[in-house]
Amino acid sequence: MSKRRVSRFSRYTGVRNRGINPQGFHVSQLKFYVLLLPLSVFMLLPIVFIFSSAFKPPDELFAFPPRFFVVSPTTQNFTDLFSKLTNSGIPVSRYLFNSVLITLVTVAASILVSSAAAYALSKKRFKLKNTLFTINNIALMFVPIAVTIPRFLVIQKFNLLDTFWVHILPMLAMPVGLFLLKQFIDGIPDEVIEAAQIDGASDWWIYLRIILPMIRPALATIAILTFQAAWNNADTSTLYINNESLRNLAFYLSTLTTTTTGANSVAGQGIAAAAALIMFLPNLLIFIFLQSQVMSTMSHSGLK
């Protein structure tokens, strides 16, 4: 064995700080920090910008030359946002309320619907099992935006236009969610379920008392994905809703940025910045709280 090989190998003895998933710092990691730090700053800039702009008073929003960071922060933009009536006389708080309600119902329903299906696909024995899982895997490729029009026709046929449910029901068919949950449940040994069956447990008991508690990390991940999809969804309000009082905050924000009188007007820009922060912040907070669950779910995400 050459000297070089010995020295390289010896690094793996004791506390391993080099290579994949090290325990502590090692000089060899410096080059990654050198690359990652500037990149992270670049990635963060627009997000810092959301925070900064939301608290800018009007004279700073339109300062020339523009200043990136806020100097004298104010909550005026938020007060304006919530005291404002839209052109159709709906207070902005109504959009926010709709968004919160829609998102909560969608997340809860999505967790139940997907986990029940994932339990069946993972632990039940039936003929079409593999076929159905394959179909769902093919549907991972599904690009909802491609079938906006036929979806519109379907929603029209089911009389779902201009209803609260049109925000929720299409979101629940989420192939990625089912896929991740099924993979995660595969990791639960069959013996656990067989033991419960011998003790006389019913399917529902097994699902509610064994499966759901054991897949909490995966449920957290589905909750995040559904949350992001529902909270940020402006399309439903645009395409399937005409009743202004049923539309959500994401839609309201999109009207601020698409109409020329919105973001470009003096009053509009501050409001848009405040609304953008309200749109962004919940995503960030939820992910920070649940990130370790997400990572443990993603290690089951392999697609074979």
Add this chain to the structure above:
Amino acid sequence: MQISQSFQNWRAKEGSAYIFLSPYGLLFIVFIVVPVLAAFLLSFTFFDAIQAPRFVGMDNYISLLTRDDTFMRYVLPNTIQFAVIVGPGGYALAFMLAWMLAQLPKIPRTIFALILYSPSMTAGVAMAVVWKTLFSGDQTGYMNSFLMGLGLLREPIQWLQSPDYLMPIMIIVTLWSSMGIGFLAMLAGILEISPELYEAAAMDGMSSRWQEIFYITIPSMKPQMLFGAVMSIVGTFQAGAIGVTLSGSNPTPQYAGQLIVNHIEDYGFLRYEMGYAAAVSVVLLLMVLFFTRVSNRLFASEG
């Protein structure tokens, strides 16, 4: 009698599986299967949303290939340019970043992962506010002001209305937000690989990190690579609406940022030629299918 007997057997053996499956299954059929089939069927018709669809055979596809000047001159080249850069580009970037993060201890790794993932949390609406301000066309826009301050620019540029700059900006914005769920899957995949594999390779004389990546890391995490690839393909085509969001108009200025999803919307919801729009949808779905098959070839696990 016989039939009802076998039905009872089936219900006892498999019925409960279908009870658990049915809510998801029903929604899946209504909101995914039926729309895809309907798009396929409508693509052979003329349909203006007022009168009943009229069968026209392959006419829509023939028009798409021979008469739709916009599609051939702008939409298709734009889509290919966008997809080729954002798809494989974003995917490679996500893998390299995930690999680098895996070389760091847990706490800095988590912080970096959070930072890199955060742009993908809020793709679309909320970010439009930011990009519109950063790339604002007058001299108070950040980009203009910054470049003019450096003396690189004399006159402010109408970034988002300019046919020259819209596409590059779309690509940068999409790449910026492309460290999504596929990125997290690949990071988890790299961390799952047993350290013994690397030790064994080191003992066999493997000395470069590039060799490690191509002979150990990637082959050991093919399933995650494939998942990441599918997510990146879908994300790329799904992100196509960004041009309209940024420029604020469909069609985009001189069709510079017009992608296939905007073309669908243009014909479907602005011109009400829904049969034709459906044909474009089918082409889009076929493109996704094609790219996914390619990545399947690359990352299929043996056995």
